[in-house]
Amino acid sequence: MSDIETRQSRDDLTRQRQGVGESVPRPDGTLKVTGEFAYSSDLYLADMIWGVTLRSPHPSAWIRSIDIGPALAMPGVFAVLTHEDVPGEKFYGLEHRDQPVLAVDQVRYQGEPVALVAADHPERARRAAEAIVVEYELREAVTDPRRAAFDPSYPKVHDHGNVLRHQPVRVGSDFEAPVVVTGEYEVGMQDQAFLGPESGLAVPAEDGGVDLFVATQWLHVDRDQIAPCLGLPQEKVRLSLAGVGGAFGAREDLSMQVHACMLALRTGRPVKIVYNREESFFGHVHRHPAWMRYEHGATREGRLLYVRAEILLDGGAYCSSSPAVVGNAASLGVGPYEVGNVWIDAYGVYSNNPPCGAMRGFGAVQACYAYESQMDRLAEACGISPVEVRVRNAVSQGSTLATGQVIDSPAPLADMLRELAAMPLPAVADDPGLLDMPGGVSQTTHGEGVRRGVGYGVGIKNICFSEGFDDYSTARVRVELLGGEPHVLVHTAAAEVGQGLLMVQAQIARTELGIDRVTVAKADTTVGSAGSSSASRQSYVTGGAVKTACEAVRKRLDELRADGSSLVQALERAGAVEETREYRHRRTFPMDPVTGQGDSHTQLALCVHRAVVDVDVELGLIKVVELTAVQDVGRIMNPLALEGQIHGGSAQGLGLALMEEIQVRDGKVLNPSFTDYLIPTILDMPPMKVSILENPDPHSPYGLRGAGEPPTLSSTPAVAAAVRAATGLPLSRVPIRPHDIAPNG
Structure with a gap:
């Protein structure tokens, strides 16, 4: 049999078995659509009680006293706790343990947890929390990020200063050019806006430990922060993933986890905490707002000679993942363009504004909006098209990034841009309906003052963790007979947060083992860490772990069948075959703190967008008519799920715009x-045309390239560019608001 025939036979078998490359239905899809899926907020035990958090109404104040007596005196109240009741360490955090479990002597942001209440009914618990008397002494709040970074006379949020991280990037020394364009840009604070609020159930255990069922992105790091605060060894703090209703970065940090466990251990009863929508806005981190100054120098033909940039990110009251966000913004601050001279300063600062941390595309999103806006200005200054200026400067395989890292896998950006530009544009309707016009069915316009604009955006996003982080995942794979048929059990701690990871793990097992019946066990901490479901990394790293474990199982099965016995016969003799494996991607390195040089990223992904908008320039109303995307994903693992990821990322980018x-x-x-916080609905999201390219990355499992975040980058500047094209206005801030277009409308 020829190689082509062998490959075709293998591909046919894969399709039959719903393996890698097929649109396998989500196992949780029907349940979610019909409302039968059990989210963490649906958890219930007959003897459970309810926990509620009292939060600070002030962004900055000293706590002079806390009187819990009125709350304790209320019927049905089981416990009222303050920082004095924290049984272990009083602080936690992802990168620096600077965040108190409960405020100790001061509050640093509005919404900071101050006290906890457990009661037999959630409303009774809320009333008891309101009865707690806290005496605050207000002080000046640090709310200006620029002063926080550069004004030594400004108050300090933390004793060690307001600058979380300053990351320079320095390449070359020639900062002169015949064409120079400058701009100042701002990105507002975006919320992850997941639909399932923070929630979980903590159950005290007979061994003095606690079992926590929670919606999270990172089971093991949650446990690693929770256990010291409870004064317990890690083995006595057991986490299981409950149903997650979206994440997008906000569930990387702790919210109610330690609080529920404290109340459960104090009362000896299961304790459930569910935030309402308002509390959720205070209970998780957000996307860093950013202020950016850029200067691009180029030849008269539009070829980049240098880029200067200052990027300022407001991290809010606590560290969270701000250092990593700063690193991303700095290392990707010039975008996917070849340029020989770079001078970037990226800063993350503390303030008394809401804490900020991970959100889809973190750090890269903010920088992308600025550098893409600059590319449009450069195109105008040079008299060439927005597509052509990008093509002339596009990176490709072998290009060197500003950090000195060489792109060592396919990066066909110029071809992607040409393909995008060649796609047909939507026609202008002769007689548009209300849904086709800005303002929609509110009938604010009937077409008067409506202008059309087209804009382009390009984004480059790092995939997996960077800068030397020990990034790995663990998978346990077991094959045994169930009902006389071979069955595969895949067990990882990887959090399914809506991205379709359950499908991918099962597809890999079917592909590698050739066994149809596959079950993916619920994620928990009884198996090794899988890291966070963020940075578009789980298909890469957990997929790699499942693949590696399956390969080890297959090797043992082949040995058992060396005598010519069938798989069933081999399993009858062996009972079961099980292997656990860790998978690590290739090593990365921290950025040099002075020059910013270093191979800091594992993998890079590209997406390009074209947006078409109609704008009522008299009323400031915008209708996105169409979004078109071209994205290289290396290898398609599940076509339908992948397309959904691209649509979802594009929608979040549209929302930010x-x-x-x-x-x-x-x-x-x-x-x-x-x-009052608006997110795109089906009426705001336009039809999408998507072209998905497969240029395998030789360093990754199956050649895949993380795909969830890149569309979030390029969609925002594409939409903003289209609005600029329609209005002729500079529009240097997102989101673009009606009064930015029509101040008197």
Whole structure:
């Protein structure tokens, strides 16, 4: 049999078995659509009680006293706890343990947890929390990020200073050019806006430990932070993943985890905590707002000679993952373009604004909006098209990034841009319906003052953890007979947060072992760490772990069948075959703290967008008519799920461009609800045309390339560019608001 025939036979078998490359239905899809899926907020035990958190109303204050007596005196109240009741360490954090379990002597942001209540009913618990009397002494809040970074006379949020990280990037020394364009850009604070609020159930155990069922992105790091705060060894803090209703980065940090466990251990009863929507806005981190100054120098033909940039990111009251966000913004700050001279300074600062951390595309999203806006200005200054200026400067395989890292896998950016530009544009309707116009069915316009614009955006995103982080995943794979047929059990701690990871693990097992019946066990901490479901890494790293474990199982099965016996016969003799394996991607290195040089990233992914918008320039209303994307994913693992990821990322980028922003004034959040914090609905999301390319990365499992985050980068500047094209306005801030277009509309 020829190689082609062998490969075709193998591909046919894969399709038959719903393996890698097929659109396998989600096992949780029907349950979610019908409302039968059990989320963490649906957890229930007959004897459970309810926990509630009392939060600070002030962004910055000293705590002078806390009187819990009125709350304890209320009927049905089982416990009221403050920082004095924390049984172990009082602080936790992802990168630096600077965040108190409960405020100790001061509060640093509005919404900071101050006390906990457990009661027999959630409303009784809320009333008891309201009865706690806290005496605050207000002080000046640090709310100006620029002053926090550069004004030594400004108050300090933490004793060690307000600058979390300063990361320079220095390449070359020639910063002169015949064409120079400059701009200042701002990105507002975006919320992850997941639909399932923070929630979980903590159950005290007979061994003095606790079992926590929780919606999270990172089971083991949660446990590693929780156990010291409870004063317990890690083996007595057991976490199981409960149903997750979206994450997008906000569930990387702890929210109610330690609080529920403290209450459960104190009362000896299972304790459930569920945030309402308003509390959720205060209970998790958000996307860093950013202020950026850029200067691009180029030849008259539009070829880049240098880039200067200052990127300032507001991390809010605590560290969270801000250092990693700063590193991403700095290392990817010039985008996917070849340029010989670079001078970047990226800063992350503390403030008394809401804490910020991971959100889809973190750090890279903010920088992308600025450098893509600059590329449009450069195109205009040079008299060439927005596509052509990008093509002339596009990276490709073998190009060197600003950090000195060489792109050593396919990066066909120029071809992607040409393909995108060649796709047909939507026609202008002769008689558009209300849904086709800005304002929609509100009938605010009937077409008067409506102009069309087209814009392009390009983004480059790092995949997996970077800068020397020990990034790995663990998989346990077991093959045994169930009902007389071979069955595979795959067990990892990887969090399914809606991205379709359950499918991918099963597809890999079917492909590698040739066994149809596969079960993916619920993620928990009884198996080794899988890291976080973030950085578009799980298909790469957990997929790699499952593949490696399956290969080890297959080798043992082949040995058992060396005598010519069938798989069933071999398993009848062996009973079961099980292997556990860890998978690590290739090594990365920290960025040099002075020059920014270093191979800091594992893998890089590209996506390009074209947006078409109609804008009523008199009323400031915007209708996105079409989004078109071209993305290289290396290898398609599940076509339908992949397309959904691209649509979802594009929708979040559209939201950042036009509507999503947490409004903060003097450190206080003004719109903590989905009434006032707007997210795209089906009426806002346009039809999408997507071209998915497969240029395998030789360093990754199956050649795949993480795909969930890149569309979030390029969709925002594409939409903003289209609005600029329609209005002729500079529009240097997102989200673009109606009064930015029509101040008197």
